Amino acid sequence: MAGKVGTRGCKKIRGAQIRDILDSKHNVLFDCDGVIWNGETVVAGAPEVVTLLKQQGKRVFFVTNNCTRPRENYVQKFSRLGFTDVVEEEIFSSAYCSAAYLRDVAKVQGKVFVIGCHGVQKELQDAGVPIVEDVSDGPDVSIYNFPLEPDVKAVLVGYDERFTFMKLAKACCYLKNSDCLFLATDPDPWHPLRGGRITPGSGSLTAALETASSRKATVIGKPSRFMFECIASQFDLDPARSLMIGDRLETDILFGANCGLDTMLTLTGVSTMEEAQQYRDSDASEKKDFVPDYVVETIGDFLQALED
Amino acid sequence: MAGKVGTRGCKKIRGAQIRDILDSKHNVLFDCDGVIWNGETVVAGAPEVVTLLKQQGKRVFFVTNNCTRPRENYVQKFSRLGFTDVVEEEIFSSAYCSAAYLRDVAKVQGKVFVIGCHGVQKELQDAGVPIVEDVSDGPDVSIYNFPLEPDVKAVLVGYDERFTFMKLAKACCYLKNSDCLFLATDPDPWHPLRGGRITPGSGSLTAALETASSRKATVIGKPSRFMFECIASQFDLDPARSLMIGDRLETDILFGANCGLDTMLTLTGVSTMEEAQQYRDSDASEKKDFVPDYVVETIGDFLQALED
Numbered sequence: 272m273a274g275k276v277g278t279r280g281c282k283k284i285r286g287a288q289i290r291d292i293l294d295s296k297h298n299v300l301f302d303c304d305g306v307i308w309n310g311e312t313v314v315a316g317a318p319e320v321v322t323l324l325k326q327q328g329k330r331v332f333f334v335t336n337n338c339t340r341p342r343e344n345y346v347q348k349f350s351r352l353g354f355t356d357v358v359e360e361e362i363f364s365s366a367y368c369s370a371a372y373l374r375d376v377a378k379v380q381g382k383v384f385v386i387g388c389h390g391v392q393k394e395l396q397d398a399g400v401p402i403v404e405d406v407s408d409g410p411d412v413s414i415y416n417f418p419l420e421p422d423v424k425a426v427l428v429g430y431d432e433r434f435t436f437m438k439l440a441k442a443c444c445y446l447k448n449s450d451c452l453f454l455a456t457d458p459d460p461w462h463p464l465r466g467g468r469i470t471p472g473s474g475s476l477t478a479a480l481e482t483a484s485s486r487k488a489t490v491i492g493k494p495s496r497f498m499f500e501c502i503a504s505q506f507d508l509d510p511a512r513s514l515m516i517g518d519r520l521e522t523d524i525l526f527g528a529n530c531g532l533d534t535m536l537t538l539t540g541v542s543t544m545e546e547a548q549q550y551r552d553s554d555a556s557e558k559k560d561f562v563p564d565y566v567v568e569t570i571g572d573f574l575q576a577l578e579d
Numbered sequence: 580m581a582g583k584v585g586t587r588g589c590k591k592i593r594g595a596q597i598r599d600i601l602d603s604k605h606n607v608l609f610d611c612d613g614v615i616w617n618g619e620t621v622v623a624g625a626p627e628v629v630t631l632l633k634q635q636g637k638r639v640f641f642v643t644n645n646c647t648r649p650r651e652n653y654v655q656k657f658s659r660l661g662f663t664d665v666v667e668e669e670i671f672s673s674a675y676c677s678a679a680y681l682r683d684v685a686k687v688q689g690k691v692f693v694i695g696c697h698g699v700q701k702e703l704q705d706a707g708v709p710i711v712e713d714v715s716d717g718p719d720v721s722i723y724n725f726p727l728e729p730d731v732k733a734v735l736v737g738y739d740e741r742f743t744f745m746k747l748a749k750a751c752c753y754l755k756n757s758d759c760l761f762l763a764t765d766p767d768p769w770h771p772l773r774g775g776r777i778t779p780g781s782g783s784l785t786a787a788l789e790t791a792s793s794r795k796a797t798v799i800g801k802p803s804r805f806m807f808e809c810i811a812s813q814f815d816l817d818p819a820r821s822l823m824i825g826d827r828l829e830t831d832i833l834f835g836a837n838c839g840l841d842t843m844l845t846l847t848g849v850s851t852m853e854e855a856q857q858y859r860d861s862d863a864s865e866k867k868d869f870v871p872d873y874v875v876e877t878i879g880d881f882l883q884a885l886e887d
Contacts, residue, residue: 432722443778460791460793484769
């Protein structure tokens with residue numbers, strides 16, 4: 272087993288070193304975007320790696336902060352990109368885990384007011400958690416007179432391209448009741464788009480609501496521990512035999528550290544080797560959890576290691 | 580002159596004590612909402628107090644973080660509520676001061692992308708600062724393809740009931756250019772409405788954009804010093820002979836402290852005597868600037884003091 276001696280190593284590995292680490296693990300957790308695909312482009316070899324890991328008896332999970340799709344649409348995307356053996360039960364999105372949290376942990380007794388897109392709404396419906404119906408407001412409805420539903424017991428904020436001032440104002444009014452829970456799917460501040468553009472993330476919309484309501488949201492997605500607990504509650508995972516693989520130091524690698532997992536950075540996404548080394552060499556002790564144990568160029572490098 | 584000995588006193592005053600303090604000052608700065616009016620209800624005696632102060636040769640200014648109205652509409656509101664002698668030049672709103680900052684301090688060479696309502700747009704137009712035209716996007720326009728104007732050199736965020744995800748996404752993209760300034764009219768997180776409701780403030784929308792852009796806004800409104808500098812640039816104020824009167828400890832009183840003014844809390848608005856005393860008795864040195872020098876029940880109490 273890959274034990275830890277002192278600080279995390281940020282160790283660049285390949286070939287037999289990769290095989291040794293994978294041999295010591297039973298559960299492999301992959302982030303999705305930047306790790307197994309980039310948008311609609313699959314990372315070369317990723318489907319074969321997943322299949323080989325499963326053939327060697329390992330359990331594979333996909334842990335993503337992306338809340339825009341329900342699980343069933345993820346299965347379609349995996350299939351579309353050439354993954355032949357990924358099933359719904361292996362996919363843990365922040366939308367699915369938020370619904371699980373509301374149903375199983377908070378045991379919310381009442382409706383949920385949702386700022387979020389289809390993925391969030393669908394997962395709540397599938398989990399049997401009632402939501403406030405998203406109706407268009409008529410021309411006479413304003414921030415002064417919109418109707419407030421009487422039994423709203425939680426506000427959940429996620430990525431929402433149809434976010435408006437009115438939604439923010441409504442959420443604010445519900446949160447004035449201290450019995451109303453305040454959840455966010457994930458803390459991602461922004462996401463890269465094609466052509467150098469960016470789009471605001473769930474964390475941006477959550478910041479608006481935190482400021483307006485003078486409250487702090489409970490964040491479900493990475494780097495919070497909850498997504499691991501959600502998987503562990505269904506699959507009985509041993510952290511010491513689990514490996515987290517991701518492309519963002521501040522979410523994926525910190526998530527792994529928070530959950531007591533060994534961590535691996537792959538360089539096919541957002542973070543770079545230089546950033547990882549800067550965190551490693553920093554004097555700030557709170558940055559040490561951003562340092563991965565291992566670094567690979569791409570998870571495609573697993574292929575040779577697994578086939579040897 | 581009312582000198583300061585050690586920490587600020589939080590001293591409740593009336594009658595001759597009020598007269599002595601006013602006698603020592605030449606300039607009186609009033610916040611508006613919660614001080615001279617509450618919404619459309621005037622604070623009893625406020626119009627007469629303003630008139631008497633002017634008759635005694637003092638200069639009176641109105642300093643408000645509210646950015647929704649242009650100056651000319653404020654004149655109408657003063658008149659409607661019974662103030663007979665308030666002129667546009669005495670009114671310093673965060674919208675007016677933001678326009679002055681962009682024109683005179685930043686000397687912005689290019690257009691300004693505005694998140695904000697009529698008051699902000701009108702003040703920029705009056706100041707001759709060009710803004711990006713606020714056109715409705717067609718059905719084919721999305722975050723992936725909206726046109727970006729080439730010469731945007733500043734983003735200004737204020738209270739905006741027509742705030743949308745698209746506006747936020749556009750502002751984000753402009754702010755990716757580090758030459759593009761990032762301003763906010765004011766930091767107010769929320770505002771009270773009738774019936775116990777609240778509405779998100781400029782500070783809430785600014786927080787969303789700060790998170791999405793990984794940048795910090797330059798905030799023009801109280802408690803930042805700029806609004807005082809804006810008045811002083813036009814009227815040559817001596818801070819030692821100026822008094823700031825407000826109802827919010829964290830904005831108005833801190834603003835006065837930041838500008839070296841004596842400060843007075845009036846109890847007709849948001850903050851209470853108990854909150855002021857808690858700040859005074861706190862061990863946290865950074866809270867001392869929230870403590871007013873003086874406290875009055877209402878500025879209506881000035882009437883008797885001034886008429887004696």
